[in-house]
Amino acid sequence: MVDAQRSDPASEAAPTATGRRVALAGRLDLSAAIALWNSAPPGSAPMEVDLAKVDSFTGGGAATLVALAGGRQARFVGASDDLRRYLAELPLADITRAGALEQDEEEEEELAVGEGGLVEFVAAARWFIALGFEFVYWVVVAPWRGTRLRLSKAITELNRIGVEAIPIVALIGALMGVILALNAAGQLRAYGAEKFTANLVGIALTRELAPVITAILVAGRSGSAIAAEIATMQVSDEIDALRVMGINPRAFLLVPKLLAMTIAMPVLVVLGSLVGIGGGFMVAVFGLGLPFELYWDQTIEALHVRDLVLGTLKALCFGALIGLTGCTLGMRVTGGATGVGRVTTTAVVVSYVLVIVANAFFTLLFFLAGF
Amino acid sequence: MEHEVVISASGLSAGYGARTVLHDVDLEVRRGEIVTIMGPSGCGKTTLLRLLVGLERPRAGGITVLGQQIGGLDEDDLDRFRRRIGMCFQFGALLNSLTVGDNLALPLREARSVPEAVISVVVRSRLAQVGLYGSESKLPNELSGGMKKRAGLARALVLDPELLFFDEPTSGLDPVTAAGLDRTILDVRRRTGTTMVVVTHDLASAFTISDRILVLLDGTIRAQGSVAEIEACRDPDVAAFVGRRAAAAETGGGAPFVAAHFS
Numbered sequence: 006m007v008d009a010q011r012s013d014p015a016s017e018a019a020p021t022a023t024g025r026r027v028a029l030a031g032r033l034d035l036s037a038a039i040a041l042w043n044s045a046p047p048g049s050a051p052m053e054v055d056l057a058k059v060d061s062f063t064g065g066g067a068a069t070l071v072a073l074a075g076g077r078q079a080r081f082v083g084a085s086d087d088l089r090r091y092l093a094e095l096p097l098a099d100i101t102r103a104g105a106l107e108q109d110e111e112e113e114e115e116l117a118v119g120e121g122g123l124v125e126f127v128a129a130a131r132w133f134i135a136l137g138f139e140f141v142y143w144v145v146v147a148p149w150r151g152t153r154l155r156l157s158k159a160i161t162e163l164n165r166i167g168v169e170a171i172p173i174v175a176l177i178g179a180l181m182g183v184i185l186a187l188n189a190a191g192q193l194r195a196y197g198a199e200k201f202t203a204n205l206v207g208i209a210l211t212r213e214l215a216p217v218i219t220a221i222l223v224a225g226r227s228g229s230a231i232a233a234e235i236a237t238m239q240v241s242d243e244i245d246a247l248r249v250m251g252i253n254p255r256a257f258l259l260v261p262k263l264l265a266m267t268i269a270m271p272v273l274v275v276l277g278s279l280v281g282i283g284g285g286f287m288v289a290v291f292g293l294g295l296p297f298e299l300y301w302d303q304t305i306e307a308l309h310v311r312d313l314v315l316g317t318l319k320a321l322c323f324g325a326l327i328g329l330t331g332c333t334l335g336m337r338v339t340g341g342a343t344g345v346g347r348v349t350t351t352a353v354v355v356s357y358v359l360v361i362v363a364n365a366f367f368t369l370l371f372f373l374a375g376f
Numbered sequence: 377m378e379h380e381v382v383i384s385a386s387g388l389s390a391g392y393g394a395r396t397v398l399h400d401v402d403l404e405v406r407r408g409e410i411v412t413i414m415g416p417s418g419c420g421k422t423t424l425l426r427l428l429v430g431l432e433r434p435r436a437g438g439i440t441v442l443g444q445q446i447g448g449l450d451e452d453d454l455d456r457f458r459r460r461i462g463m464c465f466q467f468g469a470l471l472n473s474l475t476v477g478d479n480l481a482l483p484l485r486e487a488r489s490v491p492e493a494v495i496s497v498v499v500r501s502r503l504a505q506v507g508l509y510g511s512e513s514k515l516p517n518e519l520s521g522g523m524k525k526r527a528g529l530a531r532a533l534v535l536d537p538e539l540l541f542f543d544e545p546t547s548g549l550d551p552v553t554a555a556g557l558d559r560t561i562l563d564v565r566r567r568t569g570t571t572m573v574v575v576t577h578d579l580a581s582a583f584t585i586s587d588r589i590l591v592l593l594d595g596t597i598r599a600q601g602s603v604a605e606i607e608a609c610r611d612p613d614v615a616a617f618v619g620r621r622a623a624a625a626e627t628g629g630g631a632p633f634v635a636a637h638f639s
């Protein structure tokens with residue numbers, strides 16, 4: 006009996022409805038009350054609800070009655086003393102006002118975000134730059150003043166950021182070399198200039214592609230991991246615990262990561278370039294039948310030390326950008342676990358943008374300088 | 377007991393964004409005292425504690441701890457100052473990447489040149505002191521919530537701080553463990569004379585350990601005094617908080633609604 010009422014309270018309410026009078030019976034829970042709410046569309050005449058046969062109620066059911074009274078102008082008869090007492094004890098004046106209040110607050114907050122977004126961006130940018138200078142201080146100046154660099158932590162990080170990335174960087178580098186060689190050879194053959202495949206592969210890889218592709222891999226692998234790790238430590242008070250112990254969290258946590266980042270990136274880029282050149286070589290020699298010596302000489306002739314230096318310089322800079330981005334966003338996280346997720350993805354996106362923009366800047370600079 | 381004031385704050389106010397959490401907070405703690413700060417959840421107790429150790433900056437007012445104006449310290453001085461204090465966070469705040477033993481050893485390795493052989497003995501005995509002997513090689517996520525808190529206490533004790541701050545040391549602990557922790561706190565004070573500021577919800581614990589209780593309500597200190605004084609306090613909100621039924625607790629505000637819509 007009770008179950009039947011509970012499963013479909015509207016049908017049980019409808020037959021007993023005489024005009025705008027509705028009777029409820031059994032258990033007044035949220036679903037029963039919502040059915041009643043739906044039976045009286047907005048703008049319908051005031052109704053009277055008979056609660057005499059209601060034998061129990063839930064908080065949700067009672068709350069819906071309050072909403073009905075306000076929104077649909079309902080009156081209630083025959084309510085039990087228990088229900089009346091329950092409602093009398095609620096701060097109903099505040100509760101019924103809360104709906105409007107909340108909307109006000111939301112609007113205010115949106116405004117604040119629009120404004121706070123810029124403020125936060127500027128603050129984060131300053132933090133990013135300050136951390137960059139501080140990193141240089143800890144690595145270059147502080148060791149001379151008797152503050153030891155945390156090399157063992159940096160080595161652990163180097164393993165995670167650098168060594169563990171070697172297989173993927175090598176794979177992608179080799180494939181880049183193969184793809185470049187295939188495309189270049191196809192075009193250059195028309196001019197009988199196939200031997201210049203070596204120049205194109207060598208230059209494009211060392212100066213542009215290896216630094217950028219490696220940076221994108223490292224940002225996805227390690228930039229995000231740094232942001233997530235630091236942010237998690239921040240939201241679980243671990244960073245504050247370090248501070249309270251008198252330990253500078255930037256020197257303790259961030260500097261080893263940044264150091265590892267700026268060492269790993271150039272090494273990975275050189276590796277990627279070499280493997281890529283190897284890939285191009287395989288295609289040219291075994292696939293296209295270019296003589297081994299020709300390709301080798303051509304590569305040596307085309308590649309100058311400055312190309313390698315430029316690539317390495319870029320890599321160093323990209324490593325610093327990725328590391329600083331992850332650290333800055335991680336340290337500045339707000340909003341608990343959701344915040345950790347957000348800064349992790351933001352770190353990757355911001356790193357990509359910074360790397361691509363910095364790369365364009367470098368290339369333009371070198372072009373103008375005639376390198 | 378000495379009567380030197382070790383913590384004094386006046387006219388403190390603090391908040392997050394547009395929201396003011398604390399206003400006009402004045403407090404004074406003397407050397408060797410155990411002062412507890414009580415108040416409902418979300419009233420700003422943790423915020424107050426964070427102000428006192430310089431993790432948060434006040435919007436107004438000054439804080440002097442151990443003779444130093446916290447607001448005026450630069451980062452290095454703040455680090456030096458903090459080596460004289462210890463803090464136990466609400467959820468332990470152990471570094472998850474380090475074992476419990478390394479967590480305890482961390483301040484020793486960082487702040488002082490303590491030989492490793494000594495560190496290992498200090499770590500083990502501090503863990504034993506909080507009932508965690510033998511857990512030094514466990515990782516924090518292998519510990520229960522209560523064990524993390526106790527390990528956090530052990531870590532805070534490791535440098536023999538002059539001042540200890542606790543954020544809800546007994547919340548989430550079973551009554552027996554909580555009583556044990558209270559005993560540890562009192563033992564530490566008796567042996568070392570450490571001054572302590574304890575934020576807690578736990579009435580039994582507050583009444584056991586406190587020399588003085590501050591009741592924080594609506595962002596300001598509503599009442600303070602010894603346990604007996606707080607128990608006798610007439611302020612209905614304070615009385616409600618320390619467990620006696622407040623006189624005016626039944627005012628729900630729904631009565632007019634019932635009168636208007638029910639017949």
Ligand SMILES: Nc1ncnc2c1ncn2[C@@H]1O[C@H](COP(=O)(O)OP(=O)(O)OP(=O)(O)O)[C@@H](O)[C@H]1O
Nearest residue numbers: 392393397415416417418419420421422423424466
């Ligand atoms: N990082 C923050 N950003 C915004 N608001 C905050 C932040 N931290 C705390 N608050 C707000 O400040 C108020 C006081 O928080 P606080 O953590 O000090 O409370 P508490 O008294 O320690 O509570 P509990 O007993 O539950 O730990 C809360 O209402 C909370 O919403």
Ligand SMILES: [Mg+2]
Nearest residue numbers: 421422466543
């Ligand atoms: Mg708190």
